[in-house]
Amino acid sequence: MNKNTSKKSIVSSKNNYDLDLLQNMYKKMLLIRRFEEKAGQLYGMGKIGGFCHLYIGQEAVVVGIQSVQIEGDSVVTSYRDHGHMLACDMDPKGVMAELTGREDGYSKGKGGSMHMFSREKGFFGGHGIVAAQVPIGAGLAFAHKYNGNKNVAITYFGDGAANQGQVYESYNIAALWKLPVIFVIENNKYGMGTSVNRSSAGDNLSDRGKAYGIVADIVDGMDVIAVRDAALKAMDYCRSGKGPYILEMKTYRYRGHSMSDPAKYRTRDEVDEIRQNSDPIDNIKSILVKFGLKDESLKVIDTEIKSIVGNAATFAQESLEPSEAELFTDITIN
């Protein structure tokens, strides 16, 4: 990963990139960054409780992939899910209100940071058990195939989850049944506090699909153009009925595993080095400048995003706590 990756990759990319597309991706990445910073702040103020896993540093992954999704595709991920929801165009107000545990949250305040969903936006969670979303993603892909549509299920999981047995049970089933699922390994180098090198045998996590005959690519997950290019290729493959695909995204999380992580397992220098040289938002920003976007336009975007996030934070604190009657609703449908 180095500072110039994006500039190189946009030149080398075979796919078309116009200013609108780039600008939209930038906006989404910035929205995720600012949203997560605000969530961290509200957590520090005691407005958000429990576990809160921030996505800062990984924004290019979900935004690049989301940029090639089509209507009807399904997305499922782990508990580090705020970015995925915003990328799916879920309302930041509803996401933030869920973080504060209020009635206007996506789960009426009953799910919290790790458990949010929007059928309307094709977002199937938000799952709190490491790797549990992986077979679920394969199952969503099963439903697409069963229904004979061209949709794909995008299934995100981290490097930590990549060691769970159910991931390989899912690989096996997905490959056997040729399910249209993209397994996106967000390799941010640390499963909680244990580095990949200390938890995972073998060279690359993506190699592990080989045993099942699953095609895999390793992608610079700090470069949204590289992510988008890889996602286009994977989507084409899946939509044409060839079966699953693995994308291993080399990415990095700037914050701790959760808000309560003292981060003793890595140095400040390591984080700073990546922040300064490989930041995904800086990367796309420099491309926008190269495309001729002026400082004033960037400032307008900044202001717009800050306002969205500010409004979401206000909304989330003003929304009421769920009524006590909600305790006993939604346990079963009938």
Next chain:
Amino acid sequence: MSIEILMPALSPTMEEGTLSKWLVSEGDIVNSGDLLAEIETDKATMEVEAVDEGKIGQILISEGTEGVKVNTPIAILIGSNEAPHPTIKKIAENPYIEKAILPTKNKDKEILKTDSNSSFITVREALRNAMAEEMRDDNNVFIMGEEVAEYQGAYKVTQGLLDEFGDKRVYDTPITEHGFTGVGIGAAFGNLKPIVEFMTFNFAMQAMDQIINSAAKTLYMSGGQMGCPIVFRGPNGAASRVGAQHSQCYASWYAHCPGLKVVTPWSSADAKGLLKSAIRDPDPVIFLENEVMYGQSFDCPDGSDFTLPIGKAHIEKSGKDVTIISFSIMVGKSLEAAEILNDKGIDAEVINLRSLRPLDTETIINSVKKTNRAVTCEEGFPFSGIGSEISAVINENAFDWLDAPVTRVTGKDVPMPYAANLEKLALPQVDDIVNSCINVCNKS
């Protein structure tokens, strides 16, 4: 030389089978390993091989004979040079096979009085019919599990489904419960209606996280958005002589968890009516069958519109002296106990719970208010069992009506032993129910 060839036991619960075809004739010379006959059990058709060399001296059981008990001599093997001679037919007995509940007894009980269009079918057939009917009605219903397709079901419950519905509706899975359960749940989130068969519920423990954390809780965690219309079904409880890891009742494990429905059929009508309701239900349903019951026959309504409501118990026999509250295989044992009690002057009421969650507390309480005494029956362990819950429900709602403490009949608090005598001791028997009822009736 004269060696009896015996009807072999081909599965842990097989007591009898059909000698469907002889592959040799009298006078044929056979060598060890040669195929002798085809035998059909309620689960599978299998070939019987010769274990000795010699000549088929006499065939004792003609082909097509049904209900041939295990260990019955089916042919006589003699020396290659001997001439066939008359033999003494001796029926060997397997001392360890418990007396089966006679199906005809159940038929006489008129389980369903309302529907004249009914058939006398096995629980296995009733389950299959329920699935087939629902699959015909709703294209979103499909079945997945180990050996459900080409093998026709490890316990033959899915027999014929692959032929009728094809491989887009009937899926053989790898032997990976954790993974395929998660795939089923994902498919349910994707608006399909999966039936996930576990070869037995013992293996579902591998998938427990997906069942509880993903299937049961997601509706709540999503504020009502993420329904999970899925049925997990398969045999639960003790089979026969398969040891601790394959013989456990998980009823209380699942009944413990909000978000699940837990259904426990006993008869063929229960099996069909409840499974159809389970498949139609928008919530995740744990459907606990019992392997020993698969081959038992009962009257069962024919119509595809026949269903039984989840959450409603059924009084199988009304009585005034004591209420026996049971589910699954224990319903049959409770009815047997009630007959014995009747001879002793005790008129027992037998409740078949049918569902454990939601539990039909109204039926239990009303019965106890009438009889003033209650005995619970289950195969599972006593500690934190279904009986414990029912006892608490009765205490909380009908304490003043009780003339004696509620008594539990349960499996023993031990892992299931393999030895036949110990296994019998570990499982609740009819006598245990009879004795418990006599005890509570003697207290006042």
